[in-house]
Amino acid sequence: MNNINIIIGMMLVTFIPRCLPFLAFSRLNIPRPLKKFLRYIPPAALGALIFPGAITAIPSYPFAATVGIATALAFSWFREEISLTVLLSVIATLTSLYFLGY
């Protein structure tokens, strides 16, 4: 029951930030500097989501995680295929873990 309370609470605090800007901003004309700032949010967010989280993605095996994320970076630079990138990254991590004696 305690967990259900947590889930309902988390649902509210996740949904409200997702929804509020649509209700507020769709009625306003956004000034140009702000628009530009908002345009830089995506790469800023992705950069911050990847680092440092990716390095610590496999507890106590930072090297394997680094190999995995480096594989993703290198592969997606040459071929823009999302699912293949994810698959190869997992395989690279798996291989490193194997050789590290996981």
Add this chain to the structure above:
Amino acid sequence: MEENIEQLTEQKETSPKFREGVLASLPIFIGYIPVAITFGLLAKSTGLTLLETFLFSALVFAGASQFMALQLIQGGAEPVQIIIATLIMNFRHFLMSSHLSTIFPIKEKPWLIPFLSFGVTDESFAYFSTSKHHRSADFILGLEYSAYTSWVGGTIIGYLFGNILPPILQASMGIALYALFVALLIPEAKKSLSITLTAIIGGVTHSFLSWLGIFSSGWNIIMAILIAASVSTWITGEKEENE
């Protein structure tokens, strides 16, 4: 009568858009599965019931904060603490939705706002903000709810069958979420130096703040995003006047 005809023709035009959205979501759909399976597995080992685990993914639908909540539940945190930590962590969606509110076609169909905004995740956001094929609400819904199906479905599969996977594969799947972010970022970064720099500043700032360890992880990521986006806006200030 006229209205009826309009509705009919609209349906004819829009339902393929929904299907296009579902097709476009395929990489995210596939990318979510290992991450969702990992969540289901962890939820089970944390002691959650199948119903709770299902509701977690079905109602919250925010990967990073769900993983964080499991850690906090295991550590015996109070519900209020978990909810506040989630608010801080997911406040980045406020920034993402702010951006999307400038490009989503919501003026014609304001009643869709709750449904469109519920589906805003790091991944769907990365897709919408980097592609131009989404100016229809049906396309957006198709992409978002296909990803949703994969997230919820993967969670249940992970809970029920995750233990069958060899431990080394279970561990390796921890990288999937980050590989997904990389695959969404790189095509954009290749197009422009300022975008590459913004991402690097975001990653370096976040790493530095995490290393400092003064603020909670939710605040760290919000500050990193704000700093990186501000610095880039400021640096490129006058140059890209036309954009």
